[in-house]
Amino acid sequence: MTGNEPAPGRAATRSTYGAAKIAYLEQEMFDLINRDRRNHGSAPLRWNAKLADVARAHSLDMIREHYFGHDDPQGRTVAGRVTDAGIAWQAVGENIAIAPNVTYAESEFMDEPHNQHNHRWNILNRGYTEVGVGIVRASDGSYYITQDFLNPQ
Numbered sequence: 001m002t003g004n005e006p007a008p009g010r011a012a013t014r015s016t017y018g019a020a021k022i023a024y025l026e027q028e029m030f031d032l033i034n035r036d037r038r039n040h041g042s043a044p045l046r047w048n049a050k051l052a053d054v055a056r057a058h059s060l061d062m063i064r065e066h067y068f069g070h071d072d073p074q075g076r077t078v079a080g081r082v083t084d085a086g087i088a089w090q091a092v093g094e095n096i097a098i099a100p101n102v103t104y105a106e107s108e109f110m111d112e113p114h115n116q117h118n119h120r121w122n123i124l125n126r127g128y129t130e131v132g133v134g135i136v137r138a139s140d141g142s143y144y145i146t147q148d149f150l151n152p153q
Helices: 019-039 049-065 080-085 102-109 121-124
Strands: 091-097 129-138 145-153
Touching: 019 102, 019 121, 019 129, 019 145, 049 080, 049 091, 049 129, 049 145, 080 091, 080 145, 091 102, 091 121, 102 121, 102 145, 121 145
Parallel strands: none
Antiparallel strands: 091 145, 129 145
């Protein structure tokens, strides 16, 4: 370990891995989402910083609590997490991934079948107008990526 890495089994938070690097990766994922939307006739999404905080907290929680899922161990869903953050919404959705990089994750999402309610559907859904992306690097070097989509109220 170089001294900048987290202890084994711990998540690399924004402070231990570098807020600038994480912000760059989140921006890269945001750009990839909007590129895919443009390529498939959907309007680009607006960045929602508060929603990104919710997404980032979920990525971190999955690492800390050793699970991978949309519902946390207490049974909270994306809808509950977004509501608890004080964000009013009409529609909300979520994609999650564990991936070596954001390009791989977005490619895997978009490689899913057309016309099914899946990750691809969330990315291309014209009912969503905003997105927040939260990325946390795990101690093994993989990235926990959460994309939260929203149509605000």
